[in-house]
Amino acid sequence: MAPPETAAPAVRLDGITKRFGDVVANDGVDFTLERGTVHALLGENGSGKTTLMSVLYGLYDQDAGTIAIDGQPRAFDSPRDAMDAGVGMIHQHFQLVEPMTVLQNVILGHEPTENGLVDEAAARDDVEAICSRYDFDVDRYLDTPVRELDLGARQRVEIVKSLYRGAEILVLDEPTAVLTPQEADRLFDVMDELTASGRSLVFITHKLDEALTAADEITVLRDGAAVGTVAAADATERELARLMVGREVLFDRERRETAPGEPLLAVEDLRVRGDRGLERVREVGFTVREREILGVAGVQGNGQTELVEALAGLRPVASGAIRFRGEDVTGLSRRERIEAGIAYVPEDRQTEGLVQDYDLVHNALLGNHTIEPYARRGFVDWAAVREHAEEIVREYDVQPPTPDAEAASLSGGNQQKFIAGREIEHDPDVMVAAHPTRGVDVGSIEFIHDRLLALRDAGLAIVLVSSKLEEIRTLSDRIAVMYEGEFVDTVDPDAVTDEELGLLMAGRDRGEDPTDARRGEAEVEPDRADGPDGGGRA
Amino acid sequence: MTDPDAGGGRRLDRAADRMLGASAVQRLLIATASTVLALVVGLVVVAAAGYDPATFLVNVFEGSFGDATAVAQTLRSTTLFVLTGVAVAVAFRAGVFNIGVQGQFVVGGFATVVSILWLAPLAPENAVGGAALLVCGALAAVVAGGLYGALPGVLKAYADANEIITTIMLNFIAIGVVGWLVDGPFRGEGQRAPNTARIPEHVGLPRLVFDVPDFSVVGLAVALVAVGAIAVVMERTRLGYDMITSGHQEAAAAFSGVDAKRTIVATMTLSGMVAGVAGAVFAVMIQGYYSDPSGIGTYGFDAIAVSLLAANNPLGVVPAGLLFGGLDAAGRHIGIYSDVPVQLIDGVVGLVVLFVAAPELFRMAARRTGLGGEDR
Numbered sequence: 001m002a003p004p005e006t007a008a009p010a011v012r013l014d015g016i017t018k019r020f021g022d023v024v025a026n027d028g029v030d031f032t033l034e035r036g037t038v039h040a041l042l043g044e045n046g047s048g049k050t051t052l053m054s055v056l057y058g059l060y061d062q063d064a065g066t067i068a069i070d071g072q073p074r075a076f077d078s079p080r081d082a083m084d085a086g087v088g089m090i091h092q093h094f095q096l097v098e099p100m101t102v103l104q105n106v107i108l109g110h111e112p113t114e115n116g117l118v119d120e121a122a123a124r125d126d127v128e129a130i131c132s133r134y135d136f137d138v139d140r141y142l143d144t145p146v147r148e149l150d151l152g153a154r155q156r157v158e159i160v161k162s163l164y165r166g167a168e169i170l171v172l173d174e175p176t177a178v179l180t181p182q183e184a185d186r187l188f189d190v191m192d193e194l195t196a197s198g199r200s201l202v203f204i205t206h207k208l209d210e211a212l213t214a215a216d217e218i219t220v221l222r223d224g225a226a227v228g229t230v231a232a233a234d235a236t237e238r239e240l241a242r243l244m245v246g247r248e249v250l251f252d253r254e255r256r257e258t259a260p261g262e263p264l265l266a267v268e269d270l271r272v273r274g275d276r277g278l279e280r281v282r283e284v285g286f287t288v289r290e291r292e293i294l295g296v297a298g299v300q301g302n303g304q305t306e307l308v309e310a311l312a313g314l315r316p317v318a319s320g321a322i323r324f325r326g327e328d329v330t331g332l333s334r335r336e337r338i339e340a341g342i343a344y345v346p347e348d349r350q351t352e353g354l355v356q357d358y359d360l361v362h363n364a365l366l367g368n369h370t371i372e373p374y375a376r377r378g379f380v381d382w383a384a385v386r387e388h389a390e391e392i393v394r395e396y397d398v399q400p401p402t403p404d405a406e407a408a409s410l411s412g413g414n415q416q417k418f419i420a421g422r423e424i425e426h427d428p429d430v431m432v433a434a435h436p437t438r439g440v441d442v443g444s445i446e447f448i449h450d451r452l453l454a455l456r457d458a459g460l461a462i463v464l465v466s467s468k469l470e471e472i473r474t475l476s477d478r479i480a481v482m483y484e485g486e487f488v489d490t491v492d493p494d495a496v497t498d499e500e501l502g503l504l505m506a507g508r509d510r511g512e513d514p515t516d517a518r519r520g521e522a523e524v525e526p527d528r529a530d531g532p533d534g535g536g537r538a
Numbered sequence: 539m540t541d542p543d544a545g546g547g548r549r550l551d552r553a554a555d556r557m558l559g560a561s562a563v564q565r566l567l568i569a570t571a572s573t574v575l576a577l578v579v580g581l582v583v584v585a586a587a588g589y590d591p592a593t594f595l596v597n598v599f600e601g602s603f604g605d606a607t608a609v610a611q612t613l614r615s616t617t618l619f620v621l622t623g624v625a626v627a628v629a630f631r632a633g634v635f636n637i638g639v640q641g642q643f644v645v646g647g648f649a650t651v652v653s654i655l656w657l658a659p660l661a662p663e664n665a666v667g668g669a670a671l672l673v674c675g676a677l678a679a680v681v682a683g684g685l686y687g688a689l690p691g692v693l694k695a696y697a698d699a700n701e702i703i704t705t706i707m708l709n710f711i712a713i714g715v716v717g718w719l720v721d722g723p724f725r726g727e728g729q730r731a732p733n734t735a736r737i738p739e740h741v742g743l744p745r746l747v748f749d750v751p752d753f754s755v756v757g758l759a760v761a762l763v764a765v766g767a768i769a770v771v772m773e774r775t776r777l778g779y780d781m782i783t784s785g786h787q788e789a790a791a792a793f794s795g796v797d798a799k800r801t802i803v804a805t806m807t808l809s810g811m812v813a814g815v816a817g818a819v820f821a822v823m824i825q826g827y828y829s830d831p832s833g834i835g836t837y838g839f840d841a842i843a844v845s846l847l848a849a850n851n852p853l854g855v856v857p858a859g860l861l862f863g864g865l866d867a868a869g870r871h872i873g874i875y876s877d878v879p880v881q882l883i884d885g886v887v888g889l890v891v892l893f894v895a896a897p898e899l900f901r902m903a904a905r906r907t908g909l910g911g912e913d914r
Contacts, residue, residue: 334795335797336795351787352789352790352793355783355786356786362779366793366794379774379775382774
């Protein structure tokens with residue numbers, strides 16, 4: 001539909017209140033999206049961002065308040081109504097049919113037909129027109145099944161799908177959560193192009209820097225209420241963080257001088273193959289001592305996943321050795337490594353770290369089920385496990401504070417706190433933590449960081465893998481930079497700048513001119529006829 | 539975490555939500571209501587076919603618990619449905635689709651009869667000898683059923699062969715091979731039908747409480763003990779935790795150090811062992827010999843419906859098995875005491891199964907497709 005020639009905002013939400021039982025998810029929220037702008041909806045996990053947008057999108061009926069689109073009061077009974085009115089939503093979990101091709105996915109439900117048959121040629125033309133208008137690369141793999149695409153490409157398919165259905169207003173729900181930094185940059189370019197063409201975007205995020213980078217206006221939600229709306233140009237991270245959590249957040253942590261002790265974990269000439277048989281870790285060697293955090297920095301997809309899985313015992317080693325307290329543990333199974341005292345906070349908390357439809361008691365046993373007192377002679381002592389779960393919930397401030405809650409009902413930050421607690425309570429000697437704060441709200445990040453530092457001070461050797469430079473710099477005693485499967489350099493966090501780290505992560509020397517540094521390729525995009533893709537901004 | 543599926547699936551999602559959220563009591567109520575509803579629809583069909591629905595209904599009740607014999611008949615079938623149902627539930631709970639319970643049931647039962655016949659000359663011909671032979675027969679069934687279940691487990695774990703397909707094919711193989719064996723090498727002397735010889739008189743379950751030839755409370759007790767043992771294994775042991783976790787989320791199981799391949803084999807073996815026990819009870823309590831397995835009941839297949847009805851919970855298999863046992867007994871009673879054709883009875887029984895199992899099937903489908911509940 002063509003936007004009317006008025007100055008009315010694209011979306012105006014007035015006093016939206018939404019309750020789920022006794023829980024007030026949105027409490028009288030006002031929200032205005034001006035035409036042709038990006039409005040970020042910022043808040044911690046569980047602050048009501050998605051609920052608010054689900055009300056707009058017709059997924060929920062509000063208990064109070066009004067919705068106006070282009071100045072017209074509207075009430076959507078279903079997402080289809082919303083779509084017909086030009087409102088599209090890109091969900092955090094993509095709604096694509098994986099075995100079907102990109103083209104089939106884009107036109108699904110809105111297929112152009114001729115004589116009752118799908119007119120594929122017309123569909124192809126339409127989709128290609130959209131792609132060329134916004135300079136999307138989606139048209140280059142229209143006939144590729146979606147399951148072969150990486151997550152960034154899938155997201156662009158979702159956006160094209162919404163545009164194909166005529167969306168003028170697009171809601172992006174945590175779109176960067178699944179993306180690598182390059183892919184996120186690319187998404188921000190796409191968002192710029194969309195607003196340049198007069199479309200209006202809502203950008204749901206809990207990341208301060210992204211909101212500041214990508215949005216024109218930022219509305220902060222806290223506990224379901226809008227606590228402030230600011231122009232991105234005048235806002236600072238500190239101010240936004242204070243709005244989000246309702247108190248000052250310490251960004252610059254005092255780093256304490258520590259004295260590393262005996263070497264606990266030593267890796268020699270490690271080579272590990274990835275899922276497709278390609279060598280993803282190449283001759284990596286390092287040593288981590290007691291009271292030391294080794295940060296592994298790098299653009300995602302440069303072998304970090306394979307490295308941590310090899311350390312945890314989840315992935316076989318092609319060659320090389322892993323030594324724990326001087327003993328070769330390369331041949332030990334995952335279980336034997338857990339029992340030896342190597343703990344692992346997994347990269348994917350949703351599928352690996354927790355069983356989603358178990359309660360926290362059953363989840364507390366995960367990885368512990370051969371260890372006394374939780375299991376003895378093959379039998380599980382559920383009373384002991386429950387006590388353990390209660391302790392984790394209490395000590396690690398897990399909300400809701402009951403071990404009977406289903407894991408799936410916890411927000412990302414609370415899931416992560418629970419996992420961190422469970423792994424720490426193993427009383428390990430070595431901790432391998434992969435992206436321990438990814439997708440976690442500010443308050444929980446602070447909490448998890450404190451715990452990791454406390455563990456280090458208690459004498460553990462910690463390997464911390466993260467794609468967040470800030471996190472790596474704050475916590476690490478040494479930083480190893482991983483690029484294309486190799487440790488290209490190991491640096492002192494106090495003696496290196498962000499720029500130098502960025503260059504190393506891109507596979508360059510520290511001294512090179514940053515202007516011609518091309519960012520490292522993250523994951524290989526699907527097979528395409530026309531050669532490799534630049535990844536970052538061209 | 540309130541982010542349900544988008545699009546037209548919203549209503550379906552809400553319905554799925556309600557199904558997933560149902561408590562045990564609600565499920566029992568749903569099952570009861572479904573049974574009543576199915577009987578009402580069935581009676582309409584019976585009336586439409588020109589038979590008296592009132593008489594039909596009376597026959598259903600008489601046949602399932604009208605007198606001691608009817609109760610015994612119900613419990614006889616219940617025993618088998620509970621055992622085979624638990625065998626299915628073990629596997630389904632662990633995310634392994636063992637459709638081969640029928641085959642494991644046949645192999646187990648045949649092994650029981652053959653081992654008893656072989657060992658009978660070595661044991662004294664009294665109650666003690668009979669009991670010893672029964673124990674040996676049951677052990678043979680457990681081993682045979684377990685091995686026959688382990689085979690598709692190994693194929694799935696180490697050769698990536700889909701267990702649904704291999705177990706279905708192994709059913710055919712079990713039925714065909716045992717059928718040939720009872721017709722040829724193991725055919726009893728003087729048997730006119732393709733049957734093995736009868737197991738000796740003193741080798742049998744005692745007639746307690748009910749004085750009928752084909753049911754013994756000892757058989758039912760075996761079934762209930764099996765249920766209890768499996769429930770303990772699933773809920774209170776490491777193996778059970780490994781199995782259920784693998785079934786829910788393989789990556790999480792791997793994270794916790796579970797060997798997925800070994801767990802698959804263990805699951806299939808355990809499932810096959812229980813199916814073997816069912817076969818042994820069938821052979822000893824009901825038949826007393828072994829016949830062409832293509833002609834015996836399809837307990838191993840009906841067990842899938844029993845297990846689904848019980849939401850794959852070992853304890854839930856008991857009431858589910860009782861319902862199926864009652865319907866089975868009623869069906870046979872009506873077949874004998876009324877002129878209603880057996881196809882019509884099967885149709886009505888099928889309606890009950892459909893009505894009762896559909897909600898559970900829907901629930902399971904909802905879980906698999908991710909509809910309902912919290913978004914993942």
